[in-house]
Amino acid sequence: MSWFRNRYLSPWKPVNSLDSRLWKKIHSVALLVKSNFTFQISRGCNFSMNWDPWCNGNSLMDFLPSYKFEKKFVNCYTNSSGWALPSSTPLALRFELSGINFAEQPATAWDGSVSPTFATFYLSYFKHLVEVNWHSFLWHKRYSLRYSAYAWMAVLGKLKTVDQLRLRGIDIPAVCYFCDSGNECHSHLFFGCDYSFTVICTLLPELGAFLMRPNLMQTYDYFGSSSHLPNWEKYLCFLVINCTIYFVWRERNTRRFDNVWKSPIEIVAYIRHALLAKVKNWKNFNDLKGRFELDSQLNFTSYRSVW
Ligand SMILES: [Zn+2]
Structure with a gap:
């Protein structure tokens, strides 16, 4: 902290043209998050007298921009009995300062927390x-960035499926590259299409119990709302779904652009290979193997025969 005190005094002090781009950015962010900070001053603290917002959330320059204390720090204007202000201090400022209590030690809090974690800032930033x-379903504890990113786009309908491209004026055949019967769109690919439904049902056979084919959100929710699955099994099911979205979409693109086709069984083998690479490091891997060998839900026995 001392380096910026010496060089810049306070992130709330206005920048000048010679300041670095980084410091200018820090200053602009400091202004945005000013209300998140709470300062507690002590007699010996080195908070900026003029610029740090330690006076009920404001700096002294906010109260009276026409008056500026000459010395830099709060401890320059205190003694053992309290404030030691120069005689030129305006009455309005004296009144404000008289209501400020000194603590034994100075403290800076973020949203009330004196020791905030990364999660504190993260939640505040996106609040x-x-x-x-x-x-x-996407950003669970065991997510894989690659698979979750594609699943995220699928959930939002942002993959460039044929229906989306046609909306943008690109004249291409509307028919699905997999089944050659339905029209390609998000709901058809995930999982109304015979091809993708065969893939997901091979990996998660419970989905075969649906009277009608589930859409993507119903597929997630089926496992997410299950009361008998522990969290780590739900994470696996979400990972299977997200991984399937990635490989189905990749297969769609290789069919379209490279004219290379793989059967559902081949895609399932790729997905199992990718899943095992992720799951083998999980703490519950042995339990997972045991359970899924019993249920044949993610058949590691047949996986071994594939590889
Ligand atoms: Zn299809």
């Missing part, structure tokens, strides 16, 4: 966003 009920 203006509405929390969606499907975020745990």
